Amino acid sequence: MYAVIETGGKQYRVAAGESIEVETLEGEVGSAVEFGRVLAVFDGDNVKTSDLGGALVKGTIAAQGRGDKLIFFKFKRKKQYKRTIGHRQNFTRIDVSEIVA
Secondary structure, eight states: OEEEEEETTEEEEEETTOEEEESOOSSOTTOEEEEOOEEEEEETTEEEOSOOTTOEEEEEEEEEEEOOOEEEEEEETTTTEEEEEEEOOEEEEEEEEEEEO
């Protein structure tokens, strides 16, 4: 059984026992989180996409961290323009414990 949830403006495919990295969520490491915005639940051949008002995905916060550094280099030829920019995105790692459908 797996589900598709939406958080942070992105959609994620989750199953019980998996670990996912999502946009930063408030909370301490070890605290419980619930995702109420469940878009679909897949259970074998059965697919539920509508009437999911009571569906929840429960999990715990495993870690708060920052991703790898991305380097962006801007360059315009013949103009002596060069610029280097770095970025590290914050994330929250969630251990999914169960899907309530």
